[in-house]
Amino acid sequence: MIQISDKTKCCGCTACASVCPKKCITMQYDEEGFLxxxxxxxxxxxxxxxxxxxxxxxxxxxxxxxxxxYAIQNLNKNKRMTSTAGGAFSLIxxxxxxxxxxxxxxxxxxxxxxxxxxxxxSTALEKMRGSKYVQSNLGDTFSKIKDLLKENRKVLxxxxxxxxxxxxxxxxxxxxLYIIDLLCLGVSSPKLFAEWIDYLSKKYxxxxxxxxxxxxxxxxxxxxxxxxLEDGKEFDQRYDSRxxxxxxxxxxxxxxxxxxxxxxxxxxxxDFTVGDFNNIGSVNSNFDDDFGTTKLWVHTPxxxxxxxxxxxxxxxxxxxxxxxxxxGGQKKMYKMPENRESFFRDAQNMEYSQLVRKWEPYNMxxxxxxxxxxxxxxxxxxxxIFKALRKRKIKKFQKRVEEVNx
Numbered sequence: 001m002i003q004i005s006d007k008t009k010c011c012g013c014t015a016c017a018s019v020c021p022k023k024c025i026t027m028q029y030d031e032e033g034f035l036x037x038x039x040x041x042x043x044x045x046x047x048x049x050x051x052x053x054x055x056x057x058x059x060x061x062x063x064x065x066x067x068x069x070y071a072i073q074n075l076n077k078n079k080r081m082t083s084t085a086g087g088a089f090s091l092i093x094x095x096x097x098x099x100x101x102x103x104x105x106x107x108x109x110x111x112x113x114x115x116x117x118x119x120x121x122s123t124a125l126e127k128m129r130g131s132k133y134v135q136s137n138l139g140d141t142f143s144k145i146k147d148l149l150k151e152n153r154k155v156l157x158x159x160x161x162x163x164x165x166x167x168x169x170x171x172x173x174x175x176x177l178y179i180i181d182l183l184c185l186g187v188s189s190p191k192l193f194a195e196w197i198d199y200l201s202k203k204y205x206x207x208x209x210x211x212x213x214x215x216x217x218x219x220x221x222x223x224x225x226x227x228x229l230e231d232g233k234e235f236d237q238r239y240d241s242r243x244x245x246x247x248x249x250x251x252x253x254x255x256x257x258x259x260x261x262x263x264x265x266x267x268x269x270x271d272f273t274v275g276d277f278n279n280i281g282s283v284n285s286n287f288d289d290d291f292g293t294t295k296l297w298v299h300t301p302x303x304x305x306x307x308x309x310x311x312x313x314x315x316x317x318x319x320x321x322x323x324x325x326x327x328g329g330q331k332k333m334y335k336m337p338e339n340r341e342s343f344f345r346d347a348q349n350m351e352y353s354q355l356v357r358k359w360e361p362y363n364m365x366x367x368x369x370x371x372x373x374x375x376x377x378x379x380x381x382x383x384x385i386f387k388a389l390r391k392r393k394i395k396k397f398q399k400r401v402e403e404v405n406x
Contacts, residue, residue, distance in 0.1 A: 002037050002050045007256040009056050010036055012135060013166030016050035018142035025050060032344050033191020034135060034255050055165035059262060060269045064299065067268075067327070069320040071277055071287050072294040075313055084131045084214040085276045086294035089180060091310045092272065093125055093156055096178060101154035103128070104145060106136045112197045112208055114190060116141045116159070128158075131213050133248050135187035135255060138163065142170050149174055160184045161263035161270075161328070168269045178302060181268060183275030183295070183328055186258035188248045195352040196244040203240065206231040213245055218377050219290040220278075221386035237374060243356045251334045252343045252359065259336040264328040271303035272296060273327050279394055281387065284317050290383045299325045 002016045002025065012035045017025040024043035027035040037050070051057055074080040074087030083090060093103045103119040105128040115137040119125050136159070145155050149171065156178045157167055164181040171177055197208045206229040215226035215236060225245050226236040235241060247253045277295035281288035298304050337343070346355055376382050 001039050001041070001044050001046060001048070002054065003039070004036050007034075007036070008260050009257065011055065011160075011162035011166070011257045012036060012255070013055060013163050014138045014142055015053040015055065015166035015170045018140070018146075018170055019049045019053045021045075021047060021049065029191065031348055033189035033194075035137070035190075053166065053169040055162055055169055056257075056262070058169055059165065060168075060267045062325075063267050064325045065322050067297050067299045067320075067323045067325045068304070068318065069323055069327075070296045070298070070307075071280055071284060071317040071319060072296045073287065073292070073315040075315060077291075079129070080292060081216050082126070082212075083129045083292060083294075085220075085274070085292045086314075087129075087292070088272075088274050088294035088296045088314075089158060090125060090129060091314055092178075092180065092306055093119070093128075093158075094122055094313075095306060095310050096154060096156045097122055097125075099154055101156055101178070102148055103156045103158070104141055105156075105158040106132050108132075108210065112194070112211075113137060114193065115139060118144065127210075133188055133213050133245060134190055134193045136163075137190065142167055145177070146171060149176055152176065154178065156180065158182075160187065161266075161268070162257070162261070164270050165263065175302070178306075179270040180272045180274055181270040183273065184258075184261075184263075186248075186251065186254040186261070186334075188244070188253040189255070189347075192247070192253050192347060192352075193244060199352045199356075200227060200240060201229075204229055204233070204235075206233065216292065218374075219383065219386050220292040221290055221383070221390035239362050243360050246360050247356075250360075251337055252340055253347075256336070259334070265326060268297070268299055268325045268327060271300045271306075272298055275328075278390060281391075283319065287315070287317060288387070290386065295319075297323070297325075297327050 004010045014027055016037050017027050022043050022045060024040040025037045028038045030036055072086045072088040074091055079090045080087040097103065103125065104116050106114060107117040107127040109115050114132045114134040117128065119128060145157060148155050154176045158180040161181045161184055164179050201207050208227055209230050210228040212226045215224045217226065217236065218224050224236050225241045226234060227241045228234045275295045277293040280293040287293050298307050343359055346358060376385055
């Protein structure tokens with residue numbers, strides 16, 4: 001049976017809970033706010049199916065040399081602008097919806113909980129666009145997908161590499177199952193995200209109804225978190241709107257398994273991998289228009305067939321042919337911070353406002369940036385300034401990754 005003694009060995013994918021014939025495995029939150037499987041030992045019959053589908057126990061090792069890599073931009077400007085990068089997910093999902101498929105991807109529920117949701121029309125996709133940077137609650141998504149496949153329905157699932165491995169192990173190979181996985185930096189605590197939402201709602205006396213972690217009001221080059229309130233107000237470029245993302249990019253509020261992720265150097269089992277093509281300017285300057293570009297890997301014949309059908313709806317550029325299905329960069333993207341344990345200890349004992357004042361204190365740099373960006377955004381040469389800032393951040397990030405992997 002599944003027994004989690006080392007939390008770096010569990011990604012919370014729910015495959016074990018989904019496959020259990022006795023339904024004696026439940027996903028429960030730990031003190032940090034991450035879901036882990038808990039087994040009712042009295043009901044367990046020790047069939048060991050949970051171990052057989054666990055992606056930590058069973059990882060794909062089939063390396064192919066047929067993957068192709070593209071730069072993609074959705075020709076629908078609205079869909080591209082509301083996407084994190086170039087809107088490739090919308091292109092693929094819209095096509096499959098026309099084929100009577102069902103789409104499972106991440107959105108917010110009515111309580112602003114990050115979760116996997118089901119879409120059967122293009123309108124429902126609107127709330128699924130954009131990065132969330134929070135681990136999604138999968139609920140019974142895997143079981144729903146299995147039931148739909150039994151009905152011979154086409155299904156598209158979008159998730160992190162660990163989630164897609166768990167789903168693939170649970171379902172097995174199925175021609176009607178289409179999978180998109182992500183270039184993933186990790187996932188943050190759903191509990192701390194909920195506390196941040198509650199903190200904002202109380203401070204501004206109106207419920208938070210949406211968060212865009214990669215809003216493009218100031219262009220694609222500079223990250224911008226925009227918060228929408230129930231009373232119709234929106235705000236960004238404030239300390240309050242950035243604090244959860246800042247803690248994430250410091251890698252403090254990240255799931256333990258993300259620090260030792262096994263999936264960056266493993267073969268992808270997906271049809272597509274999507275990521276942010278933030279250095280597109282160094283590859284093809286014609287694509288660097290500051291509205292976002294997706295780096296899209298196509299790994300399977302199914303994926304290539306879909307790409308042929310959607311090319312008329314996008315601007316595309318072929319980067320590589322005959323690449324492998326091992327994509328995502330070096331294995332280690334960052335180290336577990338030495339003070340992570342202290343951070344989560346404070347998270348359990350402090351009010352959220354106290355926690356962020358200690359661990360992400362208000363500073364003059366952030367204050368100046370919050371004032372400067374709206375002003376710079378009015379300048380005719382703003383794109384050059386923001387692109388220079390982006391290049392600087394990319395170089396700093398790449399340097400940190402190289403140092404971690406020495």
